[in-house]
Amino acid sequence: MGSFSLWHWLIVLLIVVLIFGTKKLRNMGSDVGGAVNEFKKAMQDEQGKGEQDKVAKNAENGTTVEGEVTSKTKQ
Template structure:
């Protein structure tokens, strides 16, 4: 007892078939398969796409660290 016996699974299967019917279950599985195929197709199209080149060169800003102090990092004694 306490485990899932064969009768448990038979009853669950009958309830599922009665609620959804054979046609609805097969239609649902077909829709899931179409969704998976569309996802795979979309992923393969992303792999073949050309990388986007920037229209102008990337500019960098040279900045020396430690020239400014942040108010949140300074120690204040309250009291």
């Protein structure tokens, strides 16, 4: 009575496919995937913007940002 077995989930999947059809389910899946990708891109843009704001604020205040050199390049 606790969890559903594999047969229960297969029956539910069959009913969902019969109700919506495979084409509509495929379209819904691609729409959800596109929305998730846009959300991830927006989160990365905001994160990058936050880092740029920190650098600009430190430059205005005249503070030094400490870091570690991981590789050297010759110029």
